[in-house]
Amino acid sequence: MDPQSVLMHQAMLADRPRMRAYDRALEQAVGPGDVVVDVGAGALALSMLALRHGAGHVYAVEADPDLVAVAEAIVRDNDLKGRITVVQADARVVRLPRKADVVVAELIGNLGPEEDMMGAVGSVARRWLVPGGRVVPRGLATRLAAIEFDQEGWGLWGDDFLGYRMSAVQQLVAPAAQLHFFQRHPRLLSEPVLAEGLRPGGPPWSGRLRIAEPGTLHAVIGYFTVDLADGVTLTNFPSYPGCNWAVWVWPVRHTGVAVDTELSVRLHSPRGRRQGRVATDWWLECGLVGRGAD
Ligand SMILES: C[S@@+](CC[C@H](N)C(=O)[O-])C[C@H]1O[C@@H](n2cnc3c(N)ncnc32)[C@H](O)[C@@H]1O
Numbered sequence: 431m432d433p434q435s436v437l438m439h440q441a442m443l444a445d446r447p448r449m450r451a452y453d454r455a456l457e458q459a460v461g462p463g464d465v466v467v468d469v470g471a472g473a474l475a476l477s478m479l480a481l482r483h484g485a486g487h488v489y490a491v492e493a494d495p496d497l498v499a500v501a502e503a504i505v506r507d508n509d510l511k512g513r514i515t516v517v518q519a520d521a522r523v524v525r526l527p528r529k530a531d532v533v534v535a536e537l538i539g540n541l542g543p544e545e546d547m548m549g550a551v552g553s554v555a556r557r558w559l560v561p562g563g564r565v566v567p568r569g570l571a572t573r574l575a576a577i578e579f580d581q582e583g584w585g586l587w588g589d590d591f592l593g594y595r596m597s598a599v600q601q602l603v604a605p606a607a608q609l610h611f612f613q614r615h616p617r618l619l620s621e622p623v624l625a626e627g628l629r630p631g632g633p634p635w636s637g638r639l640r641i642a643e644p645g646t647l648h649a650v651i652g653y654f655t656v657d658l659a660d661g662v663t664l665t666n667f668p669s670y671p672g673c674n675w676a677v678w679v680w681p682v683r684h685t686g687v688a689v690d691t692e693l694s695v696r697l698h699s700p701r702g703r704r705q706g707r708v709a710t711d712w713w714l715e716c717g718l719v720g721r722g723a724d
Contacts, residue, residue, distance in 0.1 A: 431496045439473045439497075441674035442536075448664060448674065452476055452536065452566070455658035456483045459532050459564040467491060469521040469535035469554055470545070474501050476534050477514050488514045489530065491521045491554075522553045530558050534566040540609055540666065540709040541678040542572040542654030543628045543699075567656040573622035574637070574652050576693055578645040580614040584681035585648045600683050607710045609676035612669040616651075619643045619687060625652070630699050630706025638719075639693040647685045650695060650714055652678035680714040692719045 442448065456479045460466060463486035468477045471490035480488050492498050498518040505514050517524060521535075533555050537545035548570055555565050579585025587599040620639040628635055639650065653667035654675075666675035687693075696715040699706035706712060 431500055435494070435496065438674075443473065443475050445672050445674040447670055447672065448536070449475065449479075451658055451662055451664040452534070453479050453482070455566045455662045456480055456532075456534060458659040458662070459483075459534070459566050460485050461531065462486075464531035465489070465528060466532045466534060467521075467526065467530045467554055467558060469533060469550055470537045470547075471501055471516070472497050474504050474514065476536060480532070480534060481510075481513060485532070486513075489517055489526050490514055491517045491519055491524050491526075493518070493520045521550045524554065524558075526558050529560045530563060531560055532564045532566065533559055538570065538654060538656060538664075538675065539707075540654075540675050541628075541652045541712055542570050542656075544630055544707050544709055544712075546630050549629060567658045569657045571655050571657075572625045572628050572652055573655070574625055574639065574650055574695060574697065575618050575622040576620040576639045576641060576647055576687075577616040577649055577651050578619055579616050579648045582613055583610045583649070584608065584679060585616075585684075588646075588684055597684065600681075603681075605681070605713070607712055607714075608679040608681060609709060610651075610679045611673065611676050612667070615668050616648075617643060617645055619645050619647060620693070625697055628697065628699065631701050632699055632706075634696050634698045636694070636696045639695060641687045641689055641691040641693070644688050645686075647682060647687045647693070649682060650680045650693070650716060652680070652697070652712075676709075678709050678712065680716070682716060685718070687718070693717070694719050 460483040462484040466480040466485045466488045468490045471492045477488040501516045537547035625635045655665040700711040
């Protein structure tokens with residue numbers, strides 16, 4: 431198992447709000463003796479939660495052969511052979527020995543859609559879920575918003591760092607997405623706007639962000655919210671202690687903006703080998719339109 435992958439799974443398993451949210455969702459979704467499919471099972475955290483809530487059997491589907499070996503070792507070490515079956519496959523084409531009552535997945539990227547969770551879950555549910563079966567999560571939404579940082583991140587490259595101008599940096603870096611864990615809540619200059627229909631390798635999404643608070647525009651952020659079950663949602667914005675997902679940030683030249691200025695945005699998923707799986711490969715075209723730009 432490569433060290434990067436170990437680190438990722440450590441961070442996911444240690445993210446308590448994530449684990450708590452899935453625990454609460456599976457408590458609602460899983461009934462005694464249910465058959466569950468864990469899509470992208472990794473180190474089996476969600477399979478274990480399903481067992482905790484009474485699942486009779488879990489099919490743990492994982493595409494990465496290194497993680498399959500890890501999952502099989504965990505099954506062996508815990509004598510779970512009769513309760514968890516590890517299946518090495520891409521979930522979108524997996525064949526299972528029987529239908530399931532519940533499909534669960536956590537394939538959430540920093541921006542949201544990078545691993546096409548809803549596509550994979552939908553494909554498994556269409557083929558393998560019994561009528562009336564439950565799916566966790568029920569939906570994933572990505573929202574974009576215009577922000578002004580509070581003395582951190584890209585907001586530092588302005589006109590007052592220890593009394594000195596640092597704005598030269600803004601001219602000297604190539605435009606690229608950043609991943610940021612917020613230590614302080616930024617000012618939201620616009621209402622967040624839903625970017626519907628994003629999928630890796632899919633067409634760009636276009637929309638407008640209307641400035642509702644005057645300030646200095648530093649960046650456009652992108653973050654996800656997942657609907658796991660009744661009253662159970664999970665989001666990576668605002669950042670919370672232990673959150674394993676950073677917020678996607680598209681830095682722009684610091685610009686004073688007035689109320690009713692509009693920012694036109696077009697969010698692109700890369701095509702090709704990595705096909706949008708990496709958040710920092712996604713990019714934004716944006717420009718100010720309308721009245722009120724300083
Ligand atoms: C974010 S991790 C989640 C692991 C585990 N379910 C958890 O919640 O701790 C996503 C896992 O899904 C696997 N994965 C991603 N896409 C997949 C697919 N289409 N089919 C099967 N596994 C997939 C990855 O290899 C990775 O192990």
